[in-house]
Amino acid sequence: MLALALSLPAAAQPGYDFARAQAFLTTSCKACHFGKGAVGGFDVMKFVAGEPMLAQQGNWARAALRVKNGEMPPKGAPAPSLDAKEAFTHWVDTSLRVEACATGITPGRAMVRRLNRTEYTATVRDLLNIPVNAGRNLPADGAGGEGFDNAAETLFLSPIHAEKYLEAAKEALDYGNRDPRSRSVMIPVEPGGDVSELEAVYKVLEVFVPRAFRRPVRPGEVASYVKLYHAARAKKMNWEESVLYAMAGVMVSPKFLFHAEAPNESAEPRLAGQYEMASRLSFFLWGSMPDAELMRLAREGKLQDAETLRRQVVRMLKAEKSREFAENFTEQWLGTRELGRDIKPDEKLFPEYYEPEVMSGIRHEPFLFLHEILMGNLPLTDLLDSDWTVVATKLARYYNFGTIEGLRQQPIKVKIPPGKHRGGLLGMAAIHAVSSYPHRTSPVLRGKWILENLLGTPAPAPPPDVPELKDNHAGEAPKTLRERLELHRANPVCASCHSRIDPMGFGLENYDVVGRWREQDAGKPIDARGVLPDGTEFDGVDGLKKVLATRKDEVIRNLSSKMLAYALGRGLSLSDRCAVDRIMEALRRDGYQAHTLIQEIVLSVPFRYQRGSDARIPVGGSATPREAEPR
Numbered sequence: 001m002l003a004l005a006l007s008l009p010a011a012a013q014p015g016y017d018f019a020r021a022q023a024f025l026t027t028s029c030k031a032c033h034f035g036k037g038a039v040g041g042f043d044v045m046k047f048v049a050g051e052p053m054l055a056q057q058g059n060w061a062r063a064a065l066r067v068k069n070g071e072m073p074p075k076g077a078p079a080p081s082l083d084a085k086e087a088f089t090h091w092v093d094t095s096l097r098v099e100a101c102a103t104g105i106t107p108g109r110a111m112v113r114r115l116n117r118t119e120y121t122a123t124v125r126d127l128l129n130i131p132v133n134a135g136r137n138l139p140a141d142g143a144g145g146e147g148f149d150n151a152a153e154t155l156f157l158s159p160i161h162a163e164k165y166l167e168a169a170k171e172a173l174d175y176g177n178r179d180p181r182s183r184s185v186m187i188p189v190e191p192g193g194d195v196s197e198l199e200a201v202y203k204v205l206e207v208f209v210p211r212a213f214r215r216p217v218r219p220g221e222v223a224s225y226v227k228l229y230h231a232a233r234a235k236k237m238n239w240e241e242s243v244l245y246a247m248a249g250v251m252v253s254p255k256f257l258f259h260a261e262a263p264n265e266s267a268e269p270r271l272a273g274q275y276e277m278a279s280r281l282s283f284f285l286w287g288s289m290p291d292a293e294l295m296r297l298a299r300e301g302k303l304q305d306a307e308t309l310r311r312q313v314v315r316m317l318k319a320e321k322s323r324e325f326a327e328n329f330t331e332q333w334l335g336t337r338e339l340g341r342d343i344k345p346d347e348k349l350f351p352e353y354y355e356p357e358v359m360s361g362i363r364h365e366p367f368l369f370l371h372e373i374l375m376g377n378l379p380l381t382d383l384l385d386s387d388w389t390v391v392a393t394k395l396a397r398y399y400n401f402g403t404i405e406g407l408r409q410q411p412i413k414v415k416i417p418p419g420k421h422r423g424g425l426l427g428m429a430a431i432h433a434v435s436s437y438p439h440r441t442s443p444v445l446r447g448k449w450i451l452e453n454l455l456g457t458p459a460p461a462p463p464p465d466v467p468e469l470k471d472n473h474a475g476e477a478p479k480t481l482r483e484r485l486e487l488h489r490a491n492p493v494c495a496s497c498h499s500r501i502d503p504m505g506f507g508l509e510n511y512d513v514v515g516r517w518r519e520q521d522a523g524k525p526i527d528a529r530g531v532l533p534d535g536t537e538f539d540g541v542d543g544l545k546k547v548l549a550t551r552k553d554e555v556i557r558n559l560s561s562k563m564l565a566y567a568l569g570r571g572l573s574l575s576d577r578c579a580v581d582r583i584m585e586a587l588r589r590d591g592y593q594a595h596t597l598i599q600e601i602v603l604s605v606p607f608r609y610q611r612g613s614d615a616r617i618p619v620g621g622s623a624t625p626r627e628a629e630p631r
């Protein structure tokens with residue numbers, strides 16, 4: 001019973017109810033948001049007692065968000081107490097989720113999407129055992145719902161793709177055929193002795209096709225590719241050329257290029273099939289096809305067993321291939337993939353950054369850091385502050401670490417010497433660079449980066465007609481960036497957003513564009529103090545980290561949501577957010593250990609189930625729906 005009670009979202013403040021929420025709205029909002037003249041058409045008196053809140057989910061959520069952000073009621077209007085505001089937003093959030101979760105977690109539909117370019121490359125590498133980037137000439141992928149390039153919304157197949165895939169497959173097969181280590185994986189049987197040419201081609205394809213399709217072959221499947229072999233032979237190609245021709249046919253099949261789960265046509269949700277689980281796991285944690293062990297466990301029917309899944313997660317995270325997951329996920333989550341692409345610090349102003357080993361060290365630090373956390377099962381809160389990081393010799397020098405034993409040309413985990421202002425994401429030069437303009441820092445961009453990427457509460461987009469920050473005019477007393485920004489915030493319209501965005505960014509002003517520590521800007525000492533909309537004051541990055549530590553639950557929740565979206569390869573629904581609630585409870589219980597996050601994602605309803613035409617799964621998950629037929 002305890003387990004069931006724990007699996008519900010944390011209760012709202014005791015005694016808080018609809019009547020109190022309505023009293024709050026009447027006192028604080030009705031003056032501007034009522035009836036015909038309601039500002040923005042947003043009428044707070046349209047909420048009705050006893051009606052399901054989900055029916056007006058969007059309006060409730062918007063009201064809570066604006067209050068939470070300190071934007072409503074606006075400056076000048078009588079302000080409710082902080083307590084009253086918090087009680088209100090907390091009640092709205094929990095009530096919405098309790099309602100959504102009470103009706104059960106709905107899993108997503110069976111997945112159908114193309115492998116993205118990164119997955120394609122890794123899969124070809126593992127399938128043929130070749131070390132080349134086979135996907136380099138494929139068109140780039142867009143990003144979907146939560147900003148990841150594995151989102152089903154964006155991954156369809158265009159005619160351009162079809163042609164490029166054939167070229168890529170031929171090139172990769174050709175390369176593999178010339179390298180004996182790859183060739184023995186690709187073509188394990190040759191004609192000769194008692195083995196006829198036809199027997200040999202069957203043997204080759206009987207191994208290759210199920211590996212390529214990531215499931216056992218169906219009747220007639222191998223024979224259909226043997227037909228391609230015959231067609232090639234008829235055109236006077238030799239045995240080897242003809243086998244490679246058939247293999248290229250396999251590699252342009254949608255069965256290879258797509259994650260194509262069998263559709264669930266029943267009304268009920270069901271567990272994903274064994275081979276589907278093998279692929280869900282391996283594309284999540286390795287960005288590539290399942291290995292022999294996952295395929296064996298699928299064959300033995302063990303990939304819906306909770307203990308097996310937990311153990312596999314640990315095994316997979318410890319394998320070298322999980323680095324790719326850390327890289328793909330982290331770089332897209334934090335935006336650091338743009339370093340060297342869309343985001344380039346000014347080379348004239350910051351030549352030190354362009355030393356090749358410094359530049360790559362800076363770019364790699366965030367994902368190598370997450371990789372250490374994942375492999376070592378460290379607390380995820382290390383992302384906010386830590387006494388260690390991952391650097392090589394040159395980056396350690398750039399960070400002024402002094403002498404550290406054992407540093408090498410390759411990055412390793414090191415303990416940060418005291419007083420260096422590093423540790424956690426906020427101490428990393430990559431983060432400072434992606435949230436700056438090429439030639440100067442911007443507390444606005446940095447504040448926006450923290451709100452969006454760490455706290456998961458993106459700032460509203462700026463209005464279109466905002467004047468640019470003017471550079472200092474000749475003859476004027478030089479103004480620091482802070483002074484110039486504070487002028488803007490004197491205007492209440494600007495302040496409604498910027499009092500929220502800028503302060504956290506000011507906390508990072510001691511880092512320049514390329515992340516070096518500095519004490520001055522425009523000849524004046526750096527002032528890195530900030531005041532948050534709720535009145536909290538802090539000073540510098542250390543103060544900012546303390547503020548974020550009090551909000552670690554929000555940060556880890558945001559990370560969990562992002563990672564669940566990445567694991568599912570799609571944007572999240574409200575129902576998926578109930579799954580995040582359960583993941584968060586498990587995380588809080590054990591101090592935010594990294595393995596728990598990944599294990600809970602893998603064990604979650606959305607990860608393990610496929611939606612039926614309209615059924616839901618009780619949150620308790622006691623029912624054991626029918627599993628998909630092994631295909």
Ligand code: HEC
Pocket residue numbers: 025028029030031032033039040041042062063064066067071072073074077496
């Ligand atoms: C003094 C007048 C005033 C009061 C009081 C006020 N608002 Fe507003 N509200 C505005 C104005 C002006 C806007 C439009 C500008 C903006 O979006 O910031 C707005 C916009 C909004 C929006 C966005 C509407 C949309 O189109 O998306 C929401 C939601 C909102 N307010 C909620 C609230 C809530 C909840 C309260 C009470 C806690 C409240 N407001 C109190 C003036 C007010």
Ligand code: HEC
Pocket residue numbers: 441442443444445448459460461462463466467468469488491493494495496497498501
């Ligand atoms: C609805 C929220 C919102 C409002 C209102 C708003 N801004 Fe902004 N502002 C933003 C966001 C978000 C950014 C970051 C834009 C980006 O990503 O480039 C921004 C960026 C800026 C910047 C660029 C900062 C830099 O470092 O160069 C300036 C200057 C600015 N705003 C001034 C203003 C002024 C002046 C007003 C009032 C007239 C105003 N803003 C009103 C959201 C807002």
